Amino acid sequence: MRDRDPRPIRPNAIRYDDDAELDDLEDRDGGSLPPRPPGRPPTGGGGFQPGRNELRVIGVIVGLAVVIGALLLSPASALLRGGTPTTATGIVTKARTTMPALPQGVEALSALYDIQGDRSLPGPVALTVQLKQATKDASNLAFYTYANNEWRRLATVSPSDDGRGAKGQLDAIPENIAVFRRAALAYQLGAIVGSGETLDPASGTPGIVSVLGGEPTSGDDGVQLSERLPTDLQGRYLGVSSSTSSGAAAINRILADPAATKRHGDAILGAASTTRAAGVHIDYQGLEPSRRAAFTAFVQQLADRLKTEQRGLVVTVPTTPGGEPSAYDWTAIENAATAVWMRAPADPAAYYDQLEAALRVRRDNGINLKKVSLVIDRRSRERAGDLIRAVSLRDALTVASAIGTRLEQGIAPGDAVTLSGLNIDQDTGNSGMRWDDRSRAVTFAYAGRGGARTIWIENRYSVAFRLDLLKRYGLGGVVIDAAAKDDALPDLWNTVAAFVEDGTVKLEQPYGPYLQPSWRAAEGQVEAAARSGAAVWRAPSRSGVYDITLIVSDGVVFVGQQLSLRVAAATATPTPSGTSTRTPTAGGATSSATATASATPTRAPGATATATPAR
Incomplete structure (x- = not known):
């Protein structure tokens, strides 16, 4: 585990979404993923789909989503996991008979539902809430929750089920939920x-x-x-x-x-x-x-x-x-x-x-x-x-996740191979992913075609x-x-x-360790260099083709590219030696050779240095 980023947080406490199933990735694939921010449950979220040479870790490797029709018609009766219907795991919902005082300028379109049971389901979570009266007007609809004597907006929602419900996606299941419509907008x-x-x-x-x-x-x-x-x-x-x-x-x-x-x-x-x-x-x-x-x-x-x-x-x-x-x-x-x-x-x-x-x-x-x-x-x-x-964000993170090796020859079992994030490796003069206080954005500088970028x-x-x-x-x-x-x-x-x-706006920076690159290997050991964008992979003891993945993040979405490396034992190649006799050729000269072989070890080349999507 890496230490948390020592840079000061400005100006509020860190908040993070879309970090779904990092623990599961680490357990299954033996990678080194950044630690989750303390105190946050596993969550997930939306984002783009992978292109040909990039992998969106969340939702592609994990592929896990939860859909709960818990509050529409039959509470907690329709739970979908990964697109397959299953039985809800102990989630019970109950409508309150009274509702706390509403924020100024909002109208309640549903009851306030308390959600009981195991709420630590992995996100993203799609909730459908039954409305008191059907509506197909999607303007200014949102999920709200009530905690610590105040209402908090959760997410934008839209009408569903022919207007009888409102559906939206959350990072985690709250303790309670209601649907409000704001009558007047602040901006x-x-x-x-x-x-x-x-x-x-x-x-x-x-x-x-x-x-x-x-x-x-x-x-x-x-x-x-x-x-x-x-x-x-x-x-x-x-x-x-x-x-x-x-x-x-x-x-x-x-x-x-x-x-x-x-x-x-x-x-x-x-x-x-x-x-x-x-x-x-x-x-x-x-x-x-x-x-x-x-x-x-x-x-x-x-x-x-x-x-x-x-x-x-x-x-x-x-x-x-x-x-x-x-x-x-x-x-x-x-x-x-x-x-x-x-x-x-x-x-x-x-x-x-x-x-x-x-x-x-x-x-x-x-x-x-x-x-x-x-x-x-x-x-x-x-x-x-x-x-x-x-x-696009996809293009930016694809550039950041470009991966290569510093290979001068093939890879033998047990070899130490230096891996490089080509555009974030600080050992080669790149800046690495970081938060920039001047632009108030995540940024990185690298050496591209024609100069610095x-x-x-x-x-x-x-x-x-x-x-x-x-x-x-x-x-x-x-x-x-x-x-x-x-x-x-x-x-x-x-x-x-x-x-x-x-007018609500929370000023936060991404969780520091998420801006640091993470490496995963199908087999073998990866030793990541702290903050440098490089790592050393110790090849397995047997021959084969092994996948290495570099994962980067802007603090919201995790994207990676994969490199396949071939490990092969040394092979013997004949080295010509001996005497020559001349034989006729088309030009009248003679040339032939008889050779005795002496073994000279050579190595098979490492596999492709082009990125391919992980599966």
């Missing part, structure tokens, strides 16, 4: 998806959903719509973006000509009407400061024309220093638009410095920040030189700090970018939903 929630994408059902019911499906065009001053854009947006906003270099060049040229600007506005209105959009979302990045007056007039005119059609207008503004020239007149945009969405800096290392400085300036200038929502992207970020690009991982821990910033500066809401259903991205929805409903 607004918006979402951004791409054309052809489906909004993640776990997002709840965002007030505004933007479908990015249009881009300014230079040729006709119009809007190029994506072929994947639905013909009927069904109450969502049509998003028009200049995120590409060609789109930015087009809108800067359009805004330089009033006639072109008018034609562009006409095209947007036509597209909104054709797609039956509820409104328009303008996300024009890269505007030149000289276009300030033209862009302001464009927004004001577009807002007025949309209003006559009973459509809204959302305008995205970037984070720009308050003292520098900018194309975005905050006061005018705020007055014209239905809502203002603020994009944070793309560089995680500068995120808080730049964003807080910009918000202070706007607040001091009298901007009503209640009308501003902060855009939070679910994707992680990778820096390579001056380039910063978005990457750094990845910052977005997960529920980093998002909590972003929500806290939003709260401290008095912004009115949060917008989740990349909000489509995508198993390669982190599950942030419970964290976001709790904040939107009542």
